[in-house]
Amino acid sequence: MKTAMLVEFRAHKDVLVQMLVLCLVVCVVTSLSFAIPVAMIACVGAMMPMLMMFTLFGSDAHNGWERYRAAMPASRASIVVGKYILFFTTCLAALAIAFCVAKALGLV
Numbered sequence: 001m002k003t004a005m006l007v008e009f010r011a012h013k014d015v016l017v018q019m020l021v022l023c024l025v026v027c028v029v030t031s032l033s034f035a036i037p038v039a040m041i042a043c044v045g046a047m048m049p050m051l052m053m054f055t056l057f058g059s060d061a062h063n064g065w066e067r068y069r070a071a072m073p074a075s076r077a078s079i080v081v082g083k084y085i086l087f088f089t090t091c092l093a094a095l096a097i098a099f100c101v102a103k104a105l106g107l108v
Helices: 004-013 013-034 037-061 065-070 074-106
Strands: none
Touching: 004 013, 004 074, 013 037, 013 074, 065 074
16 A cells, blocks of 8 residues: 555656645635635635545546556555545645645734
């Protein structure tokens, strides 16, 4: 399972960086426009899981990763668990960024 998780992180490294930068931009724009940090956290909390789900799970079908992963020495269960660990880790990182930005803007 560890191998499948590391493959997921390596395969989607560029997408993850783009998503987290997008999360930071959305945090700043929504918090400045709403002037309420809680609204910004709610927007990020709703946006990131859907965005990550469509991006990560849709990229496999588009790029033909099913055949590649089927040839890996990992079981299908560990591949699926690795995908979901990547999904939940990214969502938690986005919420952590949202809380940090909310705290910083709340102090200002």
